[in-house]
Amino acid sequence: MDIVVLVKQVPDTESLVQIAGDGASIKKDDIKWVMNPYDELAVEEALRIKEAKGGSVTIVSVGPQKTQETIRTALAMGADKGIHINDPLAEGSDSLATAKILAAAVKAIPFHLIIAGQRAVDEDNYQVGAAVAELLGIPHVSLVAKAEILDGKIRCQRAVEGGTVVVEATLPALFTTQRGLNEPRYASLPGIMKAKKKPLEAKTLADLGLDPAAVGAAHRKVVVKALRLPPERKAVRMIQAETPQAIAAELVRILHEEAKLI
């Protein structure tokens, strides 16, 4: 089974995110960049399917030069090859434009299954996976906590509010990951050494036959007007009393009488 995994490089979730001088983007220096955590699940799942059924795992990612590190990480985990769309004209693309770029890259390679993270934990758009599937004309299932390959189709346990829905989709298909799908492996030292020799192709928009007028910062359909920090809360009010009982009584009184929440 030939599997494509879509990955994105994002700021580590422990990083403090700061707004840049333009007021509409974030400061990109002094940030630790990592593979999107939901994409780690996608890579792991692809590797497990390949280990069980044979085939290949190809990593596809759009981003600046340093995105290579993230693709290499996936190769070190065990993926076979990488495709890196690295083009200044693609920078600042919104989710739909990013999906157009990824779909164009994926179209050029044979695949039975695509796996993507449910969302990237930077812009939290939850959009790219579904959009790539739509642009390729294949079904998708999102928020998948368990996937099983059957004859000509895939059975997915999709996490919804208050439960799980089991959905089957005909292959080729795309699914997006939910936590609980698996525990991603760490790249081993031999894996890291091997990854250095694995093929990593760099492509431009022109290589993919894409019109730059459909993508990039200047052609966003979703235009960021301003970024703000969340509104500051007032300083915390500490509740003190002699006994746990008295503390509880005071807390509940405040929530009941002042905040009117009980």
Added chain:
Amino acid sequence: MAQGVIAITEQRDGKFRKVSYEVVSAGRRLADGLSCPLTAVIIGSGVEALAAEIKKHGPDKIVVLDDPGLADYRTDAYTNVVADLVKSLSPAVLIAGASAQGKDLCARLAARLDAGLAMDCTAVSVQNGAITCTRPMFGGKIFADVQIQGAPQIIAVRPNVMSIIEIARESAVEKPAVRLGEVKTEVVEKVMDSGGKVELTEAEVIVSGGRGTGGNFKPIEDLAAAMDGAVGASRSAVDEGWRKHADQVGQTGKVVSPALYIACGISGAIQHLAGMSTAKVIVAINKDPEAPVFSKADFGVVGDIFQILPEVTEAVKKIRS
């Protein structure tokens, strides 16, 4: 020219999800701001009777897309019928809930229609005919104000955030013929949690536990039950295997917006704080007075959760009885 707002409601097994009322209410405010009509859309099988219920929230028109093939949510079938409706109504705005279903539908629909999508918005406003959507990014560390180019503008609003209004109107109900189109997915089974558990993203109250619970969530569950709330967990509590992944609150879990969030034995990793930052009131209970969680809380208690929580539960029960 594109005109009007359509609000996509969400039902499961013939009952509206609460987010439906929020979406139609937010749609009403948008339609008023844009001086245009609001159409509420109900999708399902045998769901026409739901129209009477949604009327209360002020749509000018209700469209029921009814077909046995729409009984359960399936991305492709729902996308096909909504895309057909959009083509026939050419609305300026399509608004839906950013639930598991709504996020999935909006994402696919946006690609189908080549339309801009503002996902998981916590505020929507209109000024001089232009809509600005506010959406948390980085799990809530940053808020972005965005505007969408083109039509329809697709807006998915975060559950539990938009206020519900009641303004009954005489809204006409239409039931157009639907064409399911090509469908490559099938729902083969539904396994729902029993016992009417409250879903994290829809809960008014969340009581959350972290490493400080040592794996004992009993006092947290008891307090949540006493307040008709939901139980959440920090990433470390989930990584320890104490709670299911579905309970995790944070940048890599669920981002929640309850009226009240009670963080118990949670030190406050930056990615957890982000995921709860849009809660209206935050209470933190922790042994360590230096815990970062206190910097994001409205009310704080330094103490042992195993001594304090049972007392809080008793006090809550007393008030509510």
